Amino acid sequence: MNEHGSGGTSFSMEAAPTQEQNDTREIPPSFAARLLDGIPVPDRPIQVQRLAKFGELAGNLREEGRGNLAEGAEKIIGAFTEARTEVELPSGKTVLRKPHLVIAGGFVRDTLLEKTPKDIDFATSLNYAEAYAVLKKKFAAEIERGEVSLVEEAGKNFSVLIARFRDLDQEYEIAAFRIDGDYSDGRRPDAVTPTRYAGSDAERRDLTINALFYNPSTGNVIDYVGGLKDLKEKNLRFVGNAEERISEDRLRMLRYIRFLGKTGFMEDKNVKEVIQKHAHEILGLPAERLHDELSTVLATGSAGDALERLHEYGLLKEILPEVAALADCPQGPPYHMEGDVLKHTTLVANGLPSDASANLRWAAVFHDISKPETRAEEIDQGKEKKVSFLRHAEVGAEKILPILNRLKFSNEERNEIKWLVANHIRMLGEFTNMRESKARELALSPYAANLIALAEADSRGAVPVNPEIKEKNEMVLKSMRERYESIIAHTVEKKEQVDAVTKAVNGNEIISTFKKRHGHKPEGKRIGLLKARILEEVHDNRITDPEEARGVMERIISESVLQ
Known part of the structure; x- marks a missing residue:
């Protein structure tokens, strides 16, 4: 099996000059063409870097707690290693060859960056039906027992095979090498053509660092598009022409922002200009895709840095013009000099x-969205300007609803984000001095922990006019967290006491006590009525001692009259 997709003449470390691990070697196009049995290849060198055979990488995964991921991958690699399929050469001759299987994308990138991969995706010279046949034959017994399942993930023009290992709780994508046709809708190819050449598959991918292939048998990383150089120099580039890649799928503009945050690599000035030029086209995508990708962008790296990049690249004003408009709203003394x-x-x-x-990340993005319409300036008695934004939290909570609907947030997401925006000022300005009932209402909300985190970030994200205000803000945060933790601790303690009391007067205790007093067991309905009456008196009198609760139970049962 060779590195370049034909399944032809074997290209191994013995077939070329020796190479140390992590050294990169260049393969001339003429040599590559001979290896590929005459299959056309681009007129440029191919880069090959020695990594390690998959057995060694699998050992690393096991040490990092990803043994199940490694085990399932080894089984798939083994199935393809044993398989033989018919291959028609350009000459017309048909021969039996071992199918070409590589690991693609994120696994290769993350391994080279010395990060733990999250998943493993395969690409192969076989088409969907051929790959399905290979795995079905190998795992026939496991499939029969329900331990392995092979599922077709069907797209508009192309199907991907998903192999699921139930006992390992892992699944793997196996896709055929392919060439994408035109993208008339800016979302997906109109047609897909299978190919035996891995280089053509690499050229259809988005970023060079995501277009690397790893041969698990030889331990070589194969680079058709300059991804190894970009990894080494920490550059983030599209494969080939950035404008063409973006025109194929406009979501790639957001993916570029996401990978800047994920990798910390340097941006490409040409890419930035292209995205700025085409940013308005992002709205041609379905709202669901925008919502999902934006959520991923905000969750990758620092959410604030991502927001800033979205603004710089011109995407924020297209997707969230209400947030982009915040750049035109100045703040000022005494609290916001940043x-x-x-x-x-x-x-x-x-x-x-x-x-x-x-x-929580979305709530941070939206928390001050109504400051522009609530902004006010006044001159105090000392003739110093003071900027305020009265009721911006309440106004903002209503303002974001159309935005959340527009981007197809779920009801659950809308409820929490709106609540966090509406209450973020209450935690800073009111919570410490609230009546106990109101404070408990806030603190015992299922969203309270996120509200505390938002309030702390909000306070520390402000630069006041003098250090005294900053010191006072920190004292408020300390008091806020102490009161919150006190309420939670008291609630937990009270719950434990209630649980102990409830256990002391449970159904079995009621039946036993009733039988001792009246000589027989009570009817089922009476048990429920007695328990309700006992617990009502226990709770009304705030009884926390289990023995005292049993005394109440015995008295009520003794007083009960058979009907």
């Missing part, structure tokens, strides 16, 4: 915990 509202918003988003939920 810049405009968008600058503050990016600081707040960056100040969230690293494990912040998607809803």
